Amino acid sequence: MSRKLIIVSGPTAVGKTAWSISLAKKYDSPIISCDSRQIYREMTIGTAVPSQEELAEVRHYFIQDHTVTRPYTAGDYEVEALALLDRLFADGHEVLVACGGSGFFIDALCNGLPDVPKADPQLRKDLSRRLKDEGIESLRMDLQRLDPEAYRSIDITNPQRVVRAVEVCLLSGRTFSSFRKAEKSVRHFQIEKLCLVKPREEMAKRISARVDAMLEAGLVEEVRSLTQYRDLPALRTVGYSEIFQYLDGSIDLNKAAEDIKTNTRHYAKRQLTWWRRDPEVVFREM
Numbered sequence: 001m002s003r004k005l006i007i008v009s010g011p012t013a014v015g016k017t018a019w020s021i022s023l024a025k026k027y028d029s030p031i032i033s034c035d036s037r038q039i040y041r042e043m044t045i046g047t048a049v050p051s052q053e054e055l056a057e058v059r060h061y062f063i064q065d066h067t068v069t070r071p072y073t074a075g076d077y078e079v080e081a082l083a084l085l086d087r088l089f090a091d092g093h094e095v096l097v098a099c100g101g102s103g104f105f106i107d108a109l110c111n112g113l114p115d116v117p118k119a120d121p122q123l124r125k126d127l128s129r130r131l132k133d134e135g136i137e138s139l140r141m142d143l144q145r146l147d148p149e150a151y152r153s154i155d156i157t158n159p160q161r162v163v164r165a166v167e168v169c170l171l172s173g174r175t176f177s178s179f180r181k182a183e184k185s186v187r188h189f190q191i192e193k194l195c196l197v198k199p200r201e202e203m204a205k206r207i208s209a210r211v212d213a214m215l216e217a218g219l220v221e222e223v224r225s226l227t228q229y230r231d232l233p234a235l236r237t238v239g240y241s242e243i244f245q246y247l248d249g250s251i252d253l254n255k256a257a258e259d260i261k262t263n264t265r266h267y268a269k270r271q272l273t274w275w276r277r278d279p280e281v282v283f284r285e286m
Helices: 016-027 052-057 074-090 103-111 121-134 136-146 148-153 159-172 176-181 200-217 219-225 241-248 253-276
Strands: 004-009 031-033 095-099 190-197 281-285
Touching (some): 004 103, 016 031, 016 095, 219 241
Parallel strands (some): 190 281
């Protein structure tokens, strides 16, 4: 196969956007985003969407072309992204570049989704009620007991992900992480996976600077404008959850900023844990 897809992954704030743009220019390729939050048009500052200048340099797909009011899953992404790749390869591209930090989206694109149990309405209702009454920490403890590997690798700051992982464990009698080891779907192109990394101290500085820049750019105002959507899955994510707490009066802005930085560092660590499990990933220190 002469057709190739290069995946540029890495923890948040490592510099994936700039790297992927330079790579895309080298191969005269557009960029296929693999980010589960940048896909929403209502979320800009808190998701670190590429700047207008960066978007003008190279054609990007799956950037702010869906709405938070309609749930968008990794399964939806797999179908749409594969159809796009087929069109781009048919148009004459030999090498395509994808970029993002969402492990579920990247796995869906490269391997296909495993045959996990469908949601059970009553169990989902019970877990959602526990989430509301007891908080996410109670469900995290269940996940740690049921599936330590998933607890270490998924984004446990995301209530939707935690609920789903616990739900799959209880429904199947298997660990949620075991489903990721299912047989891969056939892809009619080569896949090269790169993961960009930097030293931990530098990453902490970059994350801190990014959060400060987001606040300076108007993150609070962006989150306030999305208050009516705050209970939707897309908004239950780092950078938005903490600002909603600030807007509720639960914490002050300084505390919200520090919580975003801490939770983002934890998320970056879990992203690396996710990719280190994949022997096909080539790590590149920047």
